[in-house]
Amino acid sequence: MMTRIHRTLNGVVTDPLKHSQALGGTMAILGLNRSMPLLHGSQGCSAFAKALLTRHFREPIPLQTTALVQSTVIMGGEESLEVALETIATTLHPDIIGVLSTGLTEMSGDDSAAIVRRFSESRCGDDGPLVVFAPTPDFKEGLERGWASAVEAVVDTVSEVGSAKPSQVNLLVGPHLAALDVEELMGIVSAFGLDPIVLPNLSGSMDGHLADDWSGLTTGGTTVAEIREIGNSGATLAVGSSVFAAGSQLKSRLGIPALNYPRLTGLGAVDAFLAGLSEISGRAVPGELMRWRRRLADAMLDTHFVLGGVRVALALEPDLLLAVSSLLDEMGAYVVVAVSPSTSSALEMMPCDEVIVGDLGEFETRASEAGAELIVASSHARPIAQRLRAAHLCIGFPVYDRFGQQYQLTAGYRGTLDLLFRVANCLSDYGDRHSSSGRKG
Template sequence: MAVVVESKKACTVNPLKTSQPLGASYAAMGLDACMPVMHGSQGCTSFGLVLLVRHFREAIPLQTTAMNEVTTILGGYENVETALLNIRRRAAPKIIVLCSTGLTETNGEDIVGHLAMVRSRKPELNDTELVYVSTPDYVGAFEDGYRHALTAIVKTLVKPLPTVHRQVNLLPGCHLSPGDIDELREIVSAFGLNPIILPDVSRSLDGHLSPVWRGTTLGGTTLDQIRMAGGSAFTIGVGEQTREGAQTLESIAGTPFEIFERLTGLEPNDRFLQRLAQLSGQAVPAKYRRQRSQLVDAMLDGHFYTGGIKAALGAEPDLLLAIGSLLQEMGADLSVCVSTTTSASHALLPASTVVLGDLEDMERAATACDLLITHSHGRQMAARLDKPLMRVGFPVFDRIGNAHRCQIGYRGTMNLIFEITNLLIEQIVHRHPADWVLPPSPPPQQSRL
C-alpha cells in the first residue's frame, strides 16, 4: 500500500493535473447528440477546448455561459437561460450537460434552482434533458470531474426497468481511450452479451469522418440506451472512478456491479474474462486463449529490458495504477509516483509513496530513473534529464493517433509492453551504440554442383 503525501509547495510550477470541469465535459462527449456547457467565463472553456482539440485533432463541441464581471457579481441566471436557449435553437441537442466552474461555485449560485426556473419559464426546452454537474476547478482533478459527471448522468437519466438478460452496463474510466473502449466492447460481445457503454467516446471521438455535420457530439451513448441501462442484469466498471456511478445505478435499479481496478496486465484480464464467462454461461473464446499466450510470451521477452529499471510516473490515479502495476509485474521499480488527486486506487499501487503534486516534483525526484511516463507536458522535463519519455494520459498533443491507442485486454497490454520495451531499447542503442553493432553475415553456402 502506497503512502499518499501531498506536496507542500506554495504554487504549482509545471502542472500535471487538469480541471474537474474539463473531466466532466469529456464524459459528456461520450453521449450522443449532447452539448457540454461550462458555466463560467469564456476563458475557462477556451483553454479546455484547446487541449481537447490538440489531443484528439477533432472538432470538439463545447459551449460556455460567458460570465463576465457584472454577471459574476449580480448572478448568472440570465446567462444560463440565454445559453440554453441559443444551444437549443442552433444545435438541437437531446442532452445538455452543464458543468460549474470555480467562478460560479465561489459565487455560490443556485444552479439547480436556475435550471428549474428555466424549465418553468421556457417550455421549448422540455424536449431537452438537462444534467447539472458540480465541478469547482479549485479542487479535484480531471478524474474527479469525470466521476461526478458519470454519477450525475446516471442519477438524472436512468430509471428502473425490468431486467433484460444478457444485457450488461460497462462504465469505462476516463483513462480509457476510444480504442480501449472498442476493445472492451469486442471482448464483451464475444461472450454473446449486449453491452451498454456509458459514456462511450469510442463512437464520438474515434477520429471518423461523418457524412453529416451537427453542432453536437457525433455518436456516443444514445438517450434511449442510457435509459435502458436501468434494465441491465449486471454492471462492470473499469477504474475506481466508476464505483460511485455503479453504486448509484444499483440504488436506482438494483443492478449488481463489480469494479475492475484495471484491465492492463495478465491477472486482472484473467479475472475479467472469468466473470464474463460466468455471466454469459459460455467458455472463454479460443481467440482470447491465444492472445493470453501471446501476452505471456511478450512479458517474457520484455522483462529482460524492464527488469530492474527505475521508473518515474505522473498520471491520474487509475492510469497510474494500471501502468505502474504492469511495470512492477515486469520487474521494474516504481521509484517515483506523482498523481493529481486522492483516490482509493493509490492503496493498490505497488509503490512506497504517491505524491500529490506537479511535474516539478516528479522531475526533482526522477534524476536517477531510467524511464519517465506522463503526458506531453513532461517533454521539457525529459529533455532536461535526458531520459526517455513515454506519453500517456491527457493531453498528448505532440503525437497523433491517441484515439486509437489500445492498452487494455491481453492484446492492448501486449502493445503497451512492446511500446515501453522498444523505448528502452532505443535509449540503450543511443547511449551504447558500440554494443549494438550487427554481427557479420554468415558466409554464403558453396554450391555442391
C-alpha cells in the same frame, strides 16, 4: 504493504500536472451522442479547455459557455445560464446538454442545479433535450473527479423503465481509457454473448472518424435511448476507480449488481475481468480471447529482458497511474517515482511505497534524484525527459506531440500486449543508457 500518500505542501505550483474538474466533465459529456457540454463560467474557462481538448483529440470540440463577465457574476449568473440553455436547445437541437459549473460560479453561489431542473420541467412532454448538471469546481480535485461527477449526473437520470434484460450489461469506463480501449472492451463483452451499454462512449464520438456532414454536436457516443435502458441491465461493470461511485448508485437505487475493476491492464487483471463475464453469461472464455492471452504471455517473456530492473518515474491521472505502474512492476521494473495530480482510492493499490500528490516540478526533482531511466507521462513531460536524458513514453492527457493516441490500447490482453511493446521499443531506442551495466541499484 500500505502505500503512503504524500501531498506536496509547496506554496506554489511550478509546473502544473493537474487539470480541472470542468475539463474532465467536458470529456465525459463528449462521450454522449448528439451532446453539447455547457460550461457555466467565464469565456476563458471554456477557451482553455477547448484548446487542450482540440490538441489532444485533433478534432473539432463542441463546447459552449455562458461567458460570464464581472457584472453578471456580481448580479448573479442564473439568467445567463437560462438564456444559454434556451439558445442551445432551439438552435442546435441536441439530444443531451451537459451543464458543468466552474470555480467562478461555485464561489459566486449560483444554484445551477435548480435552474437546470426548472428548464427541464418547463419542457416536460416535448421533444426537448435531456439536461444534466454536474458540479465541477476548478479549485478542488481534478480531471478524474470531474469525469466521475458528469457520469454520476447522467446515471442519476436513470430509472427502471421495463423488464430486466439479463444479457444486457452496463459498462462504465473512466477517462484513463482511450477510444479504442473502449471499443476493445465492448468487443470482449460482446464475445460472451452480452450486450454492453457503454457510458461514456468515446469510441463512438472522439475516435477520429470523418463524419458524413458537419455537425455542431458530437457525432457518436452513448445515445439517450441507451441511457434510458441502463436501468434494465442485469449487471454493471465499472472499469476504473473513478466510476465506482456511479456503479454503486445503480446498485443502491435499482438493485443492479456492480462488479468493480480498478484496472484492466495486466494478465491477472484481465483474467479476473473475463472470469466475471463468464459468470454473468454462463459461457466459457471464447477461444479468440484465449489466443490473445497466449500472445500476451509470449510478449511478457520477450520483453522482460528489456523491462526488468528499469527505473521508472510516472506522472499520470490516478487510474492510469495504477494501471501502467502495476504492469511495469509485474514485469520487474522499479517504480521509483509516482506522482498523481489528485487523490483517489486507486493510489492505495499502487505497487510502491509512496505516491506523491503534486506537480511536474516535484516530479522532475524526485525523478532526477532517483536516477529514473524511463519517464511515463503526458506531452507536458517531454522537456523533463530531455533534461534527465531519459526515455519518454508519452501517454495520458494531453498528448499533442504524437499522432494516433486514441488508437493506443492499454486495456485487455491486446492492450496490455500493445503497451508492453511500446515500452520495450521506447527503451530499446535508448539501448546504451539502459544496458545492464548502466543501470543503478
